[in-house]
Amino acid sequence: MYKLGIDVGGTNTDAVLIDENLNVVAAIKNPTSGDIYEGIMGAVDAVLAESGVDRTQITQAMLGTTQCTNAIVERKGLAPIAILRIGAPASVGIPPMVDWAEDIASVAVDHAIIGGGFEFDGKRLAEFDEEACRSFFEGVAGKVGAVAISCVFSTVRNDDELRAAEIAREVLGDDVHVSISSEIGSMGLVERENATILNAALHKVAERFTEGFAKSLEERGIVNAEVYLSQNDGTLMTIEHARQYPILTIACGPTNSIRGASYLSRMDDAIVIDVGGTTTDLGVLSSGFPRESGVAVTIGGVRTNFRMPDVISIGLGGGSIVRQREDGTVTVGPDSVGYEITKRALVFGGDTMTATDIAVRLGMAEVGDASKVANIDEELATKALAAMREMVEEGIDMMKVSNEDIDAILVGGGCIILPTDLAGTAKCVKPEHSGCANAIGSAISKVSGTYEALVDYDVTPREEALANARAAAIEEAVRAGAVRETVEIIDSEDVPLQYYPGHTNRVKVKAAGELVSMA
Template identity: 30%
Template sequence: MTGPRTIGVDVGPTNTDGALLVGDAPAATVKVPSAGHPVDSVRTAVAALLRDAPRAPRVTHVAIGLRSAAHAVTRREGLTRVGVLRIGGPVSDAVPPLAHWPADLRTAVHAGSAMVEGGAGLTPADATALDRDAVARFAAGLAGRCDTFAVTGVFSPVDDTQEHQAAEIIRREVGADSFVGLSAGSGGLGLIERENSTVLDAALSRHTRALADALTAALGALGLSSATILVARGDGTLTSLEYLRLHPGLALGSGPAGTLRGAGLLTGLTDAVVADVGARRIRVGLLAGGFPQESRPGLVIGGVPVSFPMPDLIRVPADDPDAFEEAVDRMQPGAARLPLVVVGGGSAAPAATRVPAAHVLLPEHGLVAGAFGAALSPVGGAHERLMRAGEAAGTNAVDEVREGARRSAVRAGADPRRVVVLPVERVPVPYLPGPAFSLRARAVGPPSPL
């Protein structure tokens, strides 16, 4: 076997799966019990792979699907307290920050909040000047007690200038090394969901830094210090550890997304319904164009509405065949039935394979589909721009969005020479004054060799 040597690992709640590939061909696969800490699970799986295939070429990168970020949120463990700043003035104060969060999660995360004058508009003429003094007072009031902040501005996906100005003021008052998450890259105009996502992103920052350091040390001790370490993200692509430190929420949905990708890669399908069968539950998702169908508006994590890109999943008990059949039917995108790919540790169970009116596939290596999905997924990036109808006339708006997506993928660790930008989506935004739409592009590429 020839080609680059890559390792994929999927850390699940019960078992951790691993696959060592040379090119696209498996040289070794393992399934080991998951340990108490995800880094211990990764270490055990990778060590077993290296023992089983000691003569394969040097490992170029290790890609890992993790659920630790989601567990930190749902279990309220390892979260950092966050100073929450909203830029918008009276136009945005109907619902205060974190108002509808579960009380225990709010207590674990909230260090203080403020709403200040400012905010972008759909056009430059609609913007309100940022109250820079109010930002400074807020940051100074938390100095010494909090070094992690989340900044959300009204209409910042249109113009994020004021979010960056606020971040500069906060770092001046609190310290240059403070973590300041900005909402403009979280997608969508919805203020509350975007703010919630930014706060959770910031709350996960310390957890993610510790995890990144521990993974680097553990894999270095196994002789993989020269390998690039990547983490699966919720949209079915990968990101470097360095980029994940800046955007911790990208790892939410990491494990399920990798499993959906793996199911497609193992069968050669780009469109399919996928069932990931575990010991206690089955997760049913849709693979569309080779990537997971992302969750619709209304996604909730730990009781909090958010706007992260994550797979759209239906979860049912593993011992309920009727619920499973209904979930598969609901996931079908239309009258033309897609094949059902069944993967995961319980994929051979009768309830998972006997679905009327479905063409069921059980791929070889389906027991470790998540590890294959991690190992063979590209590094990804995305860029979105909100516009009013007519604004793009005579401009290079589509080219700008494409270039933004390409830059995002390169920052996340993609080889700049081999990035491919997928077709730009144009989505109407009906609730704004006057016709408006969103331009969104995604870009993918293999990991950078540097």
């Protein structure tokens, strides 16, 4: 029995086959083409050819894709939607999408703010205006296939959102895609609403790539595989879950690399330095999973607050262009030859000096034809390496939470350009198969569930509240496809909210477990 893991990057699409003992059977890198889907299936064909395994023995296929991210950034493939906010009169001062760029705000056919919603303690802000809700959906009938519903303090009580969703399906039909903010974002109405709008607009994109991926696997004889999508907390979700919450696939690439780095290095706490062809992503591995960002994240110019990995990106990769200025200083990047590295880099007979050429010139890597970079001045190469080292070491300092040295793991196809003696690190390793850590992370990922709520400890004692939250998180993981016996709590926090009366705390618990056995 085998698992097929695929991860799409800006330069390469990686694919791996892993057996039932989680040993890597085959791993390949295939250039990411202009047509991302073509690159995905090219990688699948290549890894199948290299492994020679019986395709009917592949029982799970996992895909980490950038298609939703690209759709938002490029404003392509987004579906027309309707936006309903429940929170009048309190929230009418700031309309939906107030700070959105016009080219992406155009996804909204219509929006409305109706009466309803709750206070921070769950008390009613205003009565839910069911008549206005029904009237709004009747007005957009036949014009949209998806709706985004948000409500004031719906993370405390989502009664009004659920009722509005029922009305939407009654009026627009069961085929309408309904995105509910309490299932997507965290505290903060506007940012949570923004994430919900993007999720609704992405539903057609998700439908197309999930259907296409599953169909193409079948065409290649992979007929017994259950298909999963990588999500941005380092875990997996089913096709059905991905179609309902496509926004959760955004930034799954860095999280796949972090999970893969943990598996390959057998380390649970470290900084992961994932070097691609164009950028280097630095993330923190905490208890075997990516550290989550604690701040609002902007995607394609839209400010959101749904869960995202705590990752920084710098303009350094294997294809980064190296230049020497008139004053003798050397710069590396941020521009890159990207997936054209095998055509444009000097070691491959091209005419552009890249970071990979520098690594080959200094004897750090064996790629292409070393004789083609022998004439690069050693002083220039040394300065370029120093520039690359400085960029990464600054990134390490930004991700650390103390001044103590921390372990680091170098992964990604471009990690050949960096040394392992980086300042700020106690130990820095490049594990075997590090070039395909992202695809490996996709293949070995678990299934997770998260529970978040505001709890007044004067009403519900702390231990009872945490126990309830743990149980709810475990149920969410099981509902997402995890085997109950394998589910464990991987993160738990309760943060006092000083600006709330009483002893109100934000309680958040995450659980994860194994997929159904491949046997």
